[in-house]
Amino acid sequence: MNKMLVDISSIGHDTTAHWLIFSGERVVANKQHSGWLKATWQDLPFVHHYGDQIINIGEFGGLACYAIDVGLETLPLGELDTMSLRGIFLSNNEDLFSVAARAWQFILFKRTHRFCGQCGSSMEQVDWEMAMQCHTCKHRCYPRVSPCIIVAIRNQDRILLAQGKSQKERKMFSVLAGFVESGESLEEAVHREVFEEVGIKIKNLEYFSSQPWPFPHSLMMGFIAEHDSGEINVDGHEILEAAWYELDEMPFVPPNMSIAGRLIEKTKELISNKKALHKQG
Numbered sequence: 001m002n003k004m005l006v007d008i009s010s011i012g013h014d015t016t017a018h019w020l021i022f023s024g025e026r027v028v029a030n031k032q033h034s035g036w037l038k039a040t041w042q043d044l045p046f047v048h049h050y051g052d053q054i055i056n057i058g059e060f061g062g063l064a065c066y067a068i069d070v071g072l073e074t075l076p077l078g079e080l081d082t083m084s085l086r087g088i089f090l091s092n093n094e095d096l097f098s099v100a101a102r103a104w105q106f107i108l109f110k111r112t113h114r115f116c117g118q119c120g121s122s123m124e125q126v127d128w129e130m131a132m133q134c135h136t137c138k139h140r141c142y143p144r145v146s147p148c149i150i151v152a153i154r155n156q157d158r159i160l161l162a163q164g165k166s167q168k169e170r171k172m173f174s175v176l177a178g179f180v181e182s183g184e185s186l187e188e189a190v191h192r193e194v195f196e197e198v199g200i201k202i203k204n205l206e207y208f209s210s211q212p213w214p215f216p217h218s219l220m221m222g223f224i225a226e227h228d229s230g231e232i233n234v235d236g237h238e239i240l241e242a243a244w245y246e247l248d249e250m251p252f253v254p255p256n257m258s259i260a261g262r263l264i265e266k267t268k269e270l271i272s273n274k275k276a277l278h279k280q281g
C-alpha cells in the first residue's frame with residue numbers, strides 16, 4: 001500500500017508529477033496545459049517549504065499526483081494561475097476535475113480536523129491511510145462523505161425539471177436531489193425527497209450510477225424513476241418551480257459532465273426509445 005503522507009526526500013528531484021496545490025479554496029493551475037500543473041518539485045520552488053506535508057492522492061496518466069495545502073499563503077506564481085474547482089468543472093476538463101476534487105476532499109478534511117472532537121487535543125495525519133488521529137485518546141477520523149440522492153423522473157413523454165434557489169441566477173433547471181438522512185435507505189431518501197420537494201409519488205425506481213461531488217463532500221447516487229401519482233406542488237422554499245417538459249422544449253440544463261446532465265440524457269433516451277417503439281407498433 002502506498003503511503004498517504006510522503007516526504008519530499010522520497011520523491012526524486014527530476015521526477016515529473018501532477019501537483020495539486022491549494023491556496024485558500026483555489027488550486028494552482030497551468031492554463032497552458034489545460035490547468036494541469038505537471039512538474040518536478042525543483043520546478044516549483046515553493047514546494048520544499050511544505051516538504052513534510054505532501055499528500056499522495058494516487059496516479060493519473062502514469063504520473064503520481066501530490067496535493068499540498070498552503071492555507072492562506074500567497075505563492076509567487078510567476079507564469080502560473082489559480083482556478084476554483086467550479087471553474088475546472090465549468091471548463092469541462094473531466095480528468096483534472098476528478099483529480100482536483102479528490103485532492104480538495106483530503107485538504108478540506110485536514111483543515112477541519114485539526115483538533116479531536118472527543119478530547120480537544122491536536123490531531124495528526126496518519127501516514128498509511130487518509131485519516132487523522134488523536135494521540136491522546138486515539139480517536140480516529142476519516143474524510144467525510146455525505147450521501148445524496150439525485151433522481152430523474154419521467155411521466156409518459158415528459159421529464160420533470162425543477163429550479164432550486166441556487167439555480168435561479170443561472171436560469172438552470174435540473175432533476176431533484178437531496179441529502180440522505182441518518183437511518184434512511186437510498187430508496188427511502190428518494191421517495192421522501194421527491195414527495196417533499198414536488199409532492200408526487202414515484203414508481204419503478206432504478207439505480208443509474210454515482211459521482212463524487214466536491215461541493216463540499218457529497219457522493220451523488222443517481223436514480224431514474226417514473227411518475228406514479230399526484231400533481232406537482234412545489235414548496236417555494238428549496239424548489240422555486242417545477243414542471244413536466246417535452247423533449248423539444250427543454251430549458252437550460254446541467255452539462256453531461258455532471259450526473260444530473262447524464263440522468264437527463266438517459267431519460268431523454270428512454271422516452272425517445274419508447275416513442276420509436278410506439279410508432280413501430
Ligand SMILES: [Zn+2]
Pocket residue numbers: 116117118119120121134135136137138139
Ligand atoms: Zn482525543
